[in-house]
Amino acid sequence: MVYVSREDLIRRYLAGERDLSGTEIYLESDLSNLNLSSINMIGTALHELYLEGTNLTGANLSNAGMSMVNLENANLTSANLSGANLFLGYLNNTNFTSANLTGANLSSAELKNANFSNANLSGADLSGTIFGNTIMPDGSIQSSH
16 A cells, blocks of 8 residues: 555546545545546545545545544535445545446445435445435435434
8 A cells, every 4th residue: 555645646647647546545534625527546444534625526535544534515526435444434525426336335424414326236235324305316215314
């Protein structure tokens, strides 16, 4: 694993680098409100990070370790999150429209007002997940009881 700080990530992204596969972002990093659209972070470790309001449209986060990550108000439209670990994630108001979450671990995540319209949740682990007015792939609204 290559460790990358917030400043390094921003510098590399602004320089046009989009492939950060296999990197590990420091736990104390706050990546909120950044534009990281189309970034490639396959297998990246993003544990306990703040990604609130971050634009990850079209990002490839397949097999990324993202447990206990705050993605509130983030945009993950058309992102690839297949096999990603979002265990205990704070995913309220997150846009997952047309995202691929095949086999993703969303167990014990909080998904209030999240949008999964046209997303692929095949084989995703949703056990213990907290739903509240969450739009599911078929357009139905899911709320925990």
